[in-house]
Amino acid sequence: MYGNKGGIGFAIIVIIIVALAFTYVLTVPQTTGFRVVTPTATNHQYENTTVLWANAAGWDYNLAPNNSSMWNPTLVYKVGTAVTFQVVEGDTAPHTLTINPGPNENRNTASNLLSITQITQTFGHKSEASIVFNKAGTYTYWCTVHPVTMVGTIIIESGNSTQNATSSITPAVHSSNNLQSLGNLAYSQNYFNLTEVFQLSIMNGEKI
Amino acid sequence: MSALSDLIIISLILSVVGIVLFYLYYNYSSRRDSLEELAESSGYEDRTSYVRDTLAGKTRMLSWSIFLFNDAKSIGLRFIFTSLLFFFIAGTFGVLMRVSLTDPNPTIITPIQYNVLLTQHGTLMIYMWALGSALGLGYYLLPSLLRVKRDIMGGYSSFAYWIYTIGGFLMVLSRSSTRWYFYPPLSLQLQPFGAGVGNWLAVIALELIFIGATMASIIVLRIIFIDRADDMPLSKMPLFAWSIVFTLIMLVSSAPPLMVGLGMLFYDFFNPIFFTASSQNVLLFTILFWFWGHPIVYIAVLPAFGLMYEIIPKFTGAKVFSYTSGVAALGLLMILSEVVWGHHLFNSGLGLIWDLFFSTASFAVVIPSAITVFNYIATLWNSPRIRMTTPMLFVINGILDFIIGGIIGVMQSNVGVNEVVHGTYLITGHFHFIFLGVTTGIAFAAFYMLFPTFSGGRVYNERLAKWHFYLTAFGSFLMSIAWTIGGFIGMPRAVAGYFAVFQPFQDTAIIGGVILGIGQLVFLYNLAVSWLKAPSTDITNALESPTEVVSSSAGGR
Numbered sequence: 095m096y097g098n099k100g101g102i103g104f105a106i107i108v109i110i111i112v113a114l115a116f117t118y119v120l121t122v123p124q125t126t127g128f129r130v131v132t133p134t135a136t137n138h139q140y141e142n143t144t145v146l147w148a149n150a151a152g153w154d155y156n157l158a159p160n161n162s163s164m165w166n167p168t169l170v171y172k173v174g175t176a177v178t179f180q181v182v183e184g185d186t187a188p189h190t191l192t193i194n195p196g197p198n199e200n201r202n203t204a205s206n207l208l209s210i211t212q213i214t215q216t217f218g219h220k221s222e223a224s225i226v227f228n229k230a231g232t233y234t235y236w237c238t239v240h241p242v243t244m245v246g247t248i249i250i251e252s253g254n255s256t257q258n259a260t261s262s263i264t265p266a267v268h269s270s271n272n273l274q275s276l277g278n279l280a281y282s283q284n285y286f287n288l289t290e291v292f293q294l295s296i297m298n299g300e301k302i
Numbered sequence: 303m304s305a306l307s308d309l310i311i312i313s314l315i316l317s318v319v320g321i322v323l324f325y326l327y328y329n330y331s332s333r334r335d336s337l338e339e340l341a342e343s344s345g346y347e348d349r350t351s352y353v354r355d356t357l358a359g360k361t362r363m364l365s366w367s368i369f370l371f372n373d374a375k376s377i378g379l380r381f382i383f384t385s386l387l388f389f390f391i392a393g394t395f396g397v398l399m400r401v402s403l404t405d406p407n408p409t410i411i412t413p414i415q416y417n418v419l420l421t422q423h424g425t426l427m428i429y430m431w432a433l434g435s436a437l438g439l440g441y442y443l444l445p446s447l448l449r450v451k452r453d454i455m456g457g458y459s460s461f462a463y464w465i466y467t468i469g470g471f472l473m474v475l476s477r478s479s480t481r482w483y484f485y486p487p488l489s490l491q492l493q494p495f496g497a498g499v500g501n502w503l504a505v506i507a508l509e510l511i512f513i514g515a516t517m518a519s520i521i522v523l524r525i526i527f528i529d530r531a532d533d534m535p536l537s538k539m540p541l542f543a544w545s546i547v548f549t550l551i552m553l554v555s556s557a558p559p560l561m562v563g564l565g566m567l568f569y570d571f572f573n574p575i576f577f578t579a580s581s582q583n584v585l586l587f588t589i590l591f592w593f594w595g596h597p598i599v600y601i602a603v604l605p606a607f608g609l610m611y612e613i614i615p616k617f618t619g620a621k622v623f624s625y626t627s628g629v630a631a632l633g634l635l636m637i638l639s640e641v642v643w644g645h646h647l648f649n650s651g652l653g654l655i656w657d658l659f660f661s662t663a664s665f666a667v668v669i670p671s672a673i674t675v676f677n678y679i680a681t682l683w684n685s686p687r688i689r690m691t692t693p694m695l696f697v698i699n700g701i702l703d704f705i706i707g708g709i710i711g712v713m714q715s716n717v718g719v720n721e722v723v724h725g726t727y728l729i730t731g732h733f734h735f736i737f738l739g740v741t742t743g744i745a746f747a748a749f750y751m752l753f754p755t756f757s758g759g760r761v762y763n764e765r766l767a768k769w770h771f772y773l774t775a776f777g778s779f780l781m782s783i784a785w786t787i788g789g790f791i792g793m794p795r796a797v798a799g800y801f802a803v804f805q806p807f808q809d810t811a812i813i814g815g816v817i818l819g820i821g822q823l824v825f826l827y828n829l830a831v832s833w834l835k836a837p838s839t840d841i842t843n844a845l846e847s848p849t850e851v852v853s854s855s856a857g858g859r
Contacts, residue, residue, distance in 0.1 A: 098760075098833055098834050098835070098836070099833070099834075100364050100365075100756075100757060100833045101757070101829040101830040101831070101832060101833025101834065102830040102833065102834065104383065104386075104829060104830075105826045105827070105829060105830040107387070108386075108387055108390045108826060111387060111391065112390050112391050112394050115391045115394075115474050116391075116394060116395075116398075118474065118475070118477070119395065119415075119418055119419065119422060119474065119477055120411070120415055122414060122415055122418045122477045122479070122494070122498065123494050123499055124412060124414050124415075124494050186578070187578070188573075188574045188578065210574060211490070211491055211492050211493070211496075211571075214491060215487075215574070215578055239573075
C-alpha cells in the first residue's frame with residue numbers, strides 16, 4: 095500500500111479475502127460425520143441389530159421393551175457377525191458406547207463407537223454404529239462417563255458352534271464369571287453385588 | 303516411505319515459514335532501529351514508540367509499516383482497516399442471505415449454509431466491525447485529542463490487535479452455525495445440523511477476540527486517564543473521549559462473565575457437566591451471555607454518539623448545546639446498559655418480578671437516549687448554517703434512524719408486546735436501523751473526515767461519496783422498515799425460509815439489501831480511485847483541528 099496505490103491495494107485485498115471467505119463458508123459440510131462402519135464394507139457372515147438403552151444406572155435399565163429386568167445384558171454373537179448397535183438415549187445424561195477387545199475396561203485398546211455428541215442428550219434419540227467381530231473371545235462394552243454402572247460383556251463364540259446365526263442375549267446378573275469380567279475396578283464388583291441384591295429384592299417384593 | 307515424505311514436506315514448510323518469519327523480524331527490527339534514531343534526533347520523550355503522523359519531518363503514508371510500528375496511530379489504523387475488511391466479509395454474507403430469500407422455500411442455498419452465513423454475519427459485524435472500528439478510532443483519535451504526554455504500551459496494544467484479528471479469522475474458519483448467542487444445547491452439538499462441525503473453534507475464536515479487546519480497552523483507558531495532557535482536565539475532555547471511557551468501562555466490566563461462560567462451554571465439549579439439558583443450567587448460560595450481550599450493543603453505539611458530538615460542530619460552526627448533559631446521558635447509558643440484559647430473556651422464565659424490573663429499566667433507557675438526541679437537535683438548531691457534506695448527511699441520517707429504531711426498541715420493552723414480537727423480524731429491523739444508521743453510518747462519516755489524513759492529503763470524490771450515502775441510507779431504511787412491518791405481523795427471523803404470506807416484505811427487504819450492498823461497492827471504488835489522484839490538500843486531521851497545540855516535549859505533530 096505505498097504511494098497512490100493504497101486504495102486499490104486495499105480494495106484488492108478486500109475482494110480476495112471476501113471471495114476466499116465466501117467460498118470457504120459456502121462449502122460447509124452438510125452431512126453428518128458419524129464414523130459408522132458400514133457392514134457391507136467389511137467381510138462378514140452374519141448381521142445383527144442390537145438395541146441398547148443408555149441410562150446412567152445401567153444399559154437397558156428398566157427401559158428396554160419386554161426385558162426390563164435384563165440390564166447390562168451379556169451379548170453373545172458368532173464370529174463374523176456385523177453388529178449394528180442402536181443406542182437410545184434413556185435419560186438426558188451424556189453417554190458413550192465404547193468397546194474393548196478384552197475382559198476389562200481398557201481405554202487404550204478400546205474403540206469409541208458412539209461419542210457423547212452422537213448420543214445427544216435428548217431423551218429417546220437413537221444413534222447408530224456398526225462393528226464387525228472377526229475374533230472369538232470376550233469383549234467389554236461400557237460408557238466412559240459411567241464406567242461403574244454402565245458396563246457389560248460381549249461374548250463372541252467361535253464358528254464351530256452349531257447355534258443359529260441370531261445371537262442370544264442373556265442377563266448379566268447371576269454368574270460370578272461375568273462379575274470377574276466386568277472390569278478392573280476393585281470396587282465395581284462390590285457395587286454390582288449390592289445392586290443385584292437390591293434389584294432381586296425389589297423383584298421379589300421384599301423390604302430391605 | 304510415506305512417513306519419510308511427510309517429514310520432508312513438513313520440514314520444507316517449516317523452513318519456508320521460518321525464513322518468512324526471519325525476514326519479517328529482520329525488517330521489523332531494522333525499521334525499529336532507524337525509527338529509534340529518528341525519534342532520538344527529533345527529541346521525542348519516549349523514543350521507542352512515538353511516531354504519529356509525521357516521521358522525520360515527512361508525512362507518514364499509509365503503508366504496510368503500520369503493522370511494524372507500535373505507536374497508537376499505527377495500532378488505530380490497523381484496527382480501522384481490519385474492521386473495514388471484516389465489514390465487507392460480513393456484509394457480503396448478509397447480502398447473500400437476503401438474496402437467498404427470494405423464494406419462501408430455501409432454493410439458492412441450503413438451510414445449513416444459511417445458518418452459517420447468519421452466524422458469521424452477526425458475530426463478525428458486532429465483534430470485528432462495531433467493536434473494531436470503535437477501538438480503532440479510539441486509538442487513532444484519542445492520543446491527539448487528549449494531547450497525550452507519552453505513547454507507551456505499544457507492544458501490548460500490538461499483541462492485543464493480533465490476538466483479536468486471529469480470533470476474527472478463526473471465527474470465519476470455524477463455520478459455526480450456532481448464531482452469535484452460543485446457546486448450549488445447540489452449541490454443544492458438533493454436527494452440521496447442530497452448531498457446525500467446527501463450533502469448538504468458534505468458542506476459541508471468541509475467547510481470543512475477548513482477550514484482545516479487553517487488553518486494548520485497558521490500554522485505551524490508560525491513555526485517557528493517565529497519559530492525557532496535564533492541562534486537559536476530565537471536565538474539558540472531548541465528548542468522544544467520554545464516550546470511549548464509558549464504552550470501555552462497559553466492555554471491561556461485562557466481558558468476564560461471557561469469557562467464563564465460554565470456558566465452561568468449551569469444557570462441556572469434552573465432559574458435559576455445566577450446561578447439559580439434564581442439569582437445567584442452560585438458562586445460566588443465557589444469563590452469562592446476555593450480561594455481556596446487552597452491553598456489547600451499547601458498546602457498538604456509544605462511540606458513534608461521541609463521534610456525532612465531534613462531527614456536528616465541524617459542519618455547523620456551533621458548539622455542542624450542552625456538554626454536561628451529553629456526558630451525563632452517555633454515563634447514564636453505561637449504567638443502564640448493565641441492568642437491562644434481562645429484557646432479552648422475557649420469554650425464558652426469569653419470573654414476573656424480574657421481568658418487571660428489566661422492563662422498567664429498559665423504559666428508563668429512553669431518558670438518556672432522548673437527552674442525546676435532543677442535544678444533537680439543539681446543536682443543529684443553534685447553528686448559523688449547516689453544511690450538508692457527506693459526513694454531515696451520515697450524521698443526520700443517523701439521528702433519524704436512531705429515533706425510528708429507538709422507538710421500535712421502546713415498544714419491545716413492554717413484557718406483553720415482547721411476548722408477541724420476540725423472535726420476529728421486528729427485532730432485526732430495530733437493531734438494523736440503529737446499527738446501520740448510527741454505528742455503520744457514523745463510522746463511515748469519521749472515515750470520510752479522516753480520509754485526507756489516511757491517504758496523505760488526497761480528497762475523496764464527493765459525488766461518489768454522496769452516492770454511497772444515498773444508497774446506504776435508502777437501502778438500509780427500505781430493508782429495515784420492511785422487516786419491522788413484516789415482523790410486527792409475525793414474520794419469524796433467523797430462518798432460511800418464510801411463509802409465502804410475507805413475500806412482499808421479504809421482497810422489499812431484498813431490494814433494500816441489494817441497494818445497500820451496491821452502496822458499499824461504491825465506497826470501495828471511491829477509495830480506490832480517489833487514492834490514485836495526486837495529494838491536493840493538507841493532512842490536518844479534521845477531527846482534531848483547529849485548536850490542537852502540542853508542546854515540543856510531548857512530541858507529535
